Amino acid sequence: MIRKNKHDFIISFDKNRSHIYKQIFVSSISILFFINSLLNCKPPMLNGACDPESKGFLLSLFLKASQGDPSYACSNISASSSESLFEIKYENDFLALTQNETVNEILPTASKSITRCEITPSLPTGLIFDSITCALGGTPVSGQITKHYTITAYHGTKETKTILGIKVLYIPKFAYAGNYTGGNISVYSINPTSGALTNLFTRTAGGGPNSLSFTPDNRFLAVANRSSQNVNIFSVNQTNGDITLQFTEPVGLNEAIALVYHPSGNYLYVCTSLNVQTFSVNQLTGAITNIGSIVLTGGTSSVAIDPIGKFLYVSLYGAAAVAIFKISEQAGLLSATEPPTISSGIKPRSIDILGNGKTLYVLNETDKTVNNYKIDASTGLLQAGTPLTAATGLFPLSLNADPKGRYVYVANEDSNNISIFKVNQTNGSLTAEPQTTAGLTPTAITVDTSGRFVYTANFSSDNISVFTISQETGGLTTGTPIGAGTGPTAIITMGTNP
8 A cells, every 4th residue: 555645645636726727717718708709799789898787788897807908997987977877957057037928948958868857846837847858938927036946857767856946037017215315215116118217106214224125025125224223114015016114123223234035035134233133024914023133343234145045145344354144944043154254355335146146246345346256055155256356436335236147237436337247157257348327426226126127326316227238238228317315325126926
């Protein structure tokens, strides 16, 4: 008997293992050859090593990897993946439509064919949504503030969502001027074709009406009275535009400088010389109740709220800054962001936000400039635009953006004119256009609710200037001015629903 030692067993085992490896190698080559033959005999649509939807995706990926083909890593994976994704996109994510004007079909582009569509919440009366193509059309009959709509499109079992902001601009019906020296409100009707004003009523307000704001449904008008240190709440007759005083609310030993309603209509924010105060609103009666106050340093001059009601901005006249606040969705209360302010020019006098909610403009009195800031949709924080500033006329006092987001207008008190700026639709920056002469010392400016007309309140000439906007260039054509009360310093327009 021959005795095998331990070394012999090891050699025998190694020989067996080598034989097994050879068999695995040969089998692998055979399998790969078979796979390669299968794939090469299939239509190209099945051979997508970089297309997860391809029927041959896993086999292709395995084959390419085993062959040492670097393309298995899919250097063009982004492009290939995007081809496999299902997406829809409208040309603009914000639509400013006009009451009683027919909408040309607004159709999204889609990366794959659409089989059906859904939209929530319900659209304004008269607007039509195509449940097959996701197209929008029709004729909106009711004006509304900006609302966000979720559109869901389907491609077989796949679905994709996109958010679309829609605002329906009111046809202008009435205008209201706050006469600071006279302590009253002038009420006008508006010719919707020419923008011409007709004097209707003069109603008593508090001392020094300085700022005006309507509830979203236009049923109530709030007036900030600077010298009498209070706020008037007027009900608004939707038929003839007349206003009736309902409530007067003190704001403490502070001048009431500016105010604005929340888009929900549930809250009113009032800026005084020392703080910003939050009021809850009874939407049935218009009554307001003070529910909070935040002290501000530097004195306030203007206030703006984003279209959805998430953030509030206050210009701090003496601090050369803009204060930024988050708005509590449940209670409407304000909380400062971090950082709580951003620097502006010297003596920021007036602020406004584009209708799409993406850009804030700050008018600086001493610098004679307009700053533009990009608004972060998540945090409300501001990022200075490029270029940061645009020059105005002498002693600019009031700024207002066209509700369609195309133009910005500035009233220049000392040069008695209006600066006109075209808005860059990509980044919100401004390009100056030729100026237009206004009345004597224009202290307030507004673009009407439809984006067709501009009005200035002229303090020294005690009247209102009327202008028609060129829809192509933003240029202004001067109309016939109309008398106001003594020392007008505020002007606003409104429309009504059927």
